[in-house]
Amino acid sequence: MPGDNRDLRERLERFLTRALGADAVRVTALTRSTEGFSQETFKFDVETVRGATTTTRTYVAKREPVAGLLEPYDLEPEFRVLHALSDDPFPSPPTPWFTRDPAVLERPFYVMECLPGDVPIPAPAADGRGPFTDEERATLGPEVAVALAALHAVDWRARGLGFLGDPGPGRAAAATELARWETRIARSGLPADPAITAALVWLRAHVPSTDEIVLVHGDYRLGNFLVTRGAAGAHLAGVLDWEMVHLGDPLEDLAWCASPLWRAGTEYASAMLPPDEMAAAYAAAAGRTIDPARFRFYDVLTLVKMIAIMQTGIRAFNDGRTSDLRMAIFDHQLPFLLVVLAMTLDFFGGGL
Amino acid sequence: MLTTVERLIDGVVQTLTDAVLPDLTTPFARGQLYAAVDVLRNLRDRVAPRADLADAESDSAAAALERTLAALDAAGERTPGADARDVARRIRAALADVPAAPPLARNAALRAVLVAALTAFATLPDDVARPARAPIAEHLGAQAMRDVAVLKPSMLGEISRG
Numbered sequence: 001m002p003g004d005n006r007d008l009r010e011r012l013e014r015f016l017t018r019a020l021g022a023d024a025v026r027v028t029a030l031t032r033s034t035e036g037f038s039q040e041t042f043k044f045d046v047e048t049v050r051g052a053t054t055t056t057r058t059y060v061a062k063r064e065p066v067a068g069l070l071e072p073y074d075l076e077p078e079f080r081v082l083h084a085l086s087d088d089p090f091p092s093p094p095t096p097w098f099t100r101d102p103a104v105l106e107r108p109f110y111v112m113e114c115l116p117g118d119v120p121i122p123a124p125a126a127d128g129r130g131p132f133t134d135e136e137r138a139t140l141g142p143e144v145a146v147a148l149a150a151l152h153a154v155d156w157r158a159r160g161l162g163f164l165g166d167p168g169p170g171r172a173a174a175a176t177e178l179a180r181w182e183t184r185i186a187r188s189g190l191p192a193d194p195a196i197t198a199a200l201v202w203l204r205a206h207v208p209s210t211d212e213i214v215l216v217h218g219d220y221r222l223g224n225f226l227v228t229r230g231a232a233g234a235h236l237a238g239v240l241d242w243e244m245v246h247l248g249d250p251l252e253d254l255a256w257c258a259s260p261l262w263r264a265g266t267e268y269a270s271a272m273l274p275p276d277e278m279a280a281a282y283a284a285a286a287g288r289t290i291d292p293a294r295f296r297f298y299d300v301l302t303l304v305k306m307i308a309i310m311q312t313g314i315r316a317f318n319d320g321r322t323s324d325l326r327m328a329i330f331d332h333q334l335p336f337l338l339v340v341l342a343m344t345l346d347f348f349g350g351g352l
Numbered sequence: 353m354l355t356t357v358e359r360l361i362d363g364v365v366q367t368l369t370d371a372v373l374p375d376l377t378t379p380f381a382r383g384q385l386y387a388a389v390d391v392l393r394n395l396r397d398r399v400a401p402r403a404d405l406a407d408a409e410s411d412s413a414a415a416a417l418e419r420t421l422a423a424l425d426a427a428g429e430r431t432p433g434a435d436a437r438d439v440a441r442r443i444r445a446a447l448a449d450v451p452a453a454p455p456l457a458r459n460a461a462l463r464a465v466l467v468a469a470l471t472a473f474a475t476l477p478d479d480v481a482r483p484a485r486a487p488i489a490e491h492l493g494a495q496a497m498r499d500v501a502v503l504k505p506s507m508l509g510e511i512s513r514g
Contacts, residue, residue, distance in 0.1 A: 037512075123509030190354050194466035195492045198485075201474050223512075314354050323366040326511060331355040333506065335499035338492075347493030350486030 005030050008042070008105070012061065015104045016046055016111075019097050024049040029058075037313075037326050038069045038243060043114060060093070063109035067321035069313045070243050076100075077164060078242040079110040081215070084159045090150050091115070091226075091238045115238035117226035124265030131222070131264055131271055132234060139233030141272035142281050144225065147236055148257065149285035152214040152250040161215060164247045169211040173248040174297060178203050181301070181308045188311035195338050195347070199304050202345060202352055208294040210249045218244025220253045222262040222270035251290065254282055255298035260340050261306060303341045310334050353401070361396045365389050405502065406455035409495055413462040416491035417447060420469060423483040436480050439472045466491075 009027045017025040026047040033041040040063040047056050064073040075098065082095035095112035120131035132140060156162065167173040182200060219241050226238035258269035258278050265271075269278035279290050311334075313327035345352055368389055376382045424440035446468055450461040466488055473481040 121509060121512045123506070123512060125509070191460065191463065192467040194463055194470060194488070195496065197467045197470045198489065198492060201470055205474065311354070317363060318355050318359055320359075320362075323363055323370060325363060325367050328355060328360060328363050329508075329511065331353050331360070332503050333508070334354070335496065335503060336506065338496045339500055342493040342496045345489070347489040347496070350490045352482075352485050352489045 009044070011105055012044065015097075015099070016048075016059075019111075020046075020048055022048045022050055033060075038065065038241075039063060039073070039075070040065050058114035059111050060114050061105075061109050061111045063105055064107040065322070066107070067316035067319075067327075068324075069309045069316075069327070071312060071316065073108075075108050075110055075243075078245050080163070081161060081242055081245050082110070082112060084161055085154070088154065088159075090154065091147060091236060092242070093238055093240070115226050117228040117237035119225065119240065120222060120227055120264075120271070122221070122223045122262035122264045122271070128265055130266035130268070136229060136234035137268065137272050139235060140227060141268070141270075141278060143236040144257070144270065144272060145278055145281035146285040147239065148217075148220060148253055148282055149287075151217060151220075151239075152253070152286055154215045156215045156247060161247070164215075164245065166213055166247050169209075169213070171207045171209045173210055173213060173252075174207045174294075174301075177246075177248060177252065177301060178207065178304075181305050184308040185304075185311055188308070188315040190311050190315060193338075195341060196304070196307055198347070198352055199300060199307075199341055199345060203297065203300055203304065206293070206297050206300075208249075208291070208297045210251075210294060212250055212288065213247050214250045216246050216248040216250065216252050217242060218246055218253070218256070220257050221259070222264060222272070225270070249294065249298065250286065250288065251294045252298045252301070254279060254290070255295055256302050256305075259299065259302045260344075261302065261337070300341075300344060303337060303344060306337055307334065307341075310337065357399050357401065358396055361392050365392050368392075401456060403455040405498070406459040408498060410455065410459045410462050412491050412494060412498075413459075413466060414447075416487040417443065417462075417465060417469065419487035420484050423487070424480070427480040427484070431480070435476055436484070439469070439476060439484075442472065443469050 009030050012027045012030075013025050016022070016027070026049075028045045028047065030042060030044040033043060042061045042063070043058065044061070045056055045058050047054055062075065064075055065071075079095060079098040082092055083098070085092045086094040086096070093112040093115050095110055098108070098110035100108045124130060156164070165176075167176045178200075185196065185200075217239065220239065224239060224241040225236055226240060228235050228237045258275040262270050267274065269275045272278065273281065279295070283290050310330035313330045314334075316322045317324070317327035317331075342348060368385055373382065373385055376385055421440050421443060424436045424443070428437035428440065443465065446465045450465065451457050470485065470488060473485050476484070
């Protein structure tokens with residue numbers, strides 16, 4: 001890595017001066033974020049000088065890590081999606097620039113505008129409470145459901161997003177996703193786990209069919225929402241982390257958002273609404289019914305996806321390709337996930 | 353666990369020296385960090401996974417597989433010619449190859465038998481597979497609880513917030 005912040009700042013200044021067509025650019029307040037466990041995220045202010053005018057705007061750069069949870073990395077698809085949505089009412093961050101040029105920051109990265117708000121994380125506070133008050137939940141939860149419906153209503157063909165790969169109607173959407181995550185688990189090279197095998201066998205036997213192919217965010221959940229708070233409650237200001245964006249079944253996003261994994265110590269989907277209410281709010285906004293069998297498939301697939309992500313991080317750490325201890329903690333986070341899996345598939349009652 | 357104790361300690365030492373030390377500004381704090389690294393480096397080759405935990409899992413897995421075999425045998429008697437007997441035969445053959453010790457090797461071998469059994473059940477009729485799977489599912493549920501029972505509460509919130 002072009003090591004220290006000064007070096008990084010100067011490289012960004014050279015890149016942004018060209019990108020913005022400015023007389024001069026000054027990067028200040030450069031910090032690396034701790035929230036994202038996958039890509040490297042840097043936030044900074046940019047002072048742009050054009051003639052006698054100086055403007056300041058905050059940007060965020062996302063760079064491919066050397067190793068990480070979703071390797072092998074390719075930032076270009078998510079950049080192309082974010083860029084295509086930059087003028088859409090959907091609250092994604094406008095994202096003007098991407099480069100693979102290693103001369104800039106050694107690894108590919110893109111730059112997006114910084115939206116207002118903070119990113120509540122999916123963990124309970126020190127006092128055990130969730131991240132939102134009841135008043136905040138009352139405004140934020142429905143907004144999150146409606147925004148998801150709006151995302152799924154995006155005309156991805158018209159936006160030029162067919163390059164993501166249309167799985168087509170029938171069982172292909174679910175089968176493609178299952179295969180994607182099975183491959184990641186296999187690629188980790190870790191010993192096959194009986195509980196994970198049981199889940200994969202169950203999923204293979206329950207692949208659902210759908211004729212609705214939409215733009216799926218892939219990681220739509222608490223922890224990736226920018227939230228503003230005020231007297232009028234909390235509001236969704238932005239949706240981040242599009243690394244897993246693809247074309248597929250809309251219920252994949254809904255199940256992910258409602259998963260027990262991101263409830264932050266509450267009983268609510270993404271710590272906002274009871275799962276049934278989240279599903280109902282989404283269904284009303286999207287004008288589609290929620291098929292319980294399809295939803296259950298994606299509910300289980302959510303756990304398998306997280307298992308695959310954790311195992312990928314564990315493998316990167318075991319191989320010494322990263323010394324980021326946030327990868328190491330997955331070795332003792334994984335058993336908690338397997339408990340959720342056991343409850344979801346009713347291992348305790350001898351189910352499956 | 354999927355990461356060895358040695359690799360965990362090596363990773364902690366590397367992070368402390370590469371990522372934490374440069375940001376420590378007081379001599380006392382830096383001295384304490386070096387002491388922590390010294391402790392960890394000398395701990396590295398003196399710790400080993402607890403054999404009693406592996407034994408508990410192995411005993412549970414072996415018992416579950418015995419119940420599974422009984423279910424397959426019963427199914428084989430009800431419907432001669434079904435694949436249940438073949439699956440049972442393969443499980444028994446795999447079990448015969450499971451070493452009695454050391455505990456971690458026995459545990460890993462039993463896990464492999466469970467994986468093979470669960471995969472084989474997918475080829476069986478549901479009324480045969482379900483009772484064969486049930487003891488393994490119960491074992492997996494109980495094992496998941498045993499695994500988390502020895503873990504400390506997650507610090508994911510603190511790790512994310514920094």
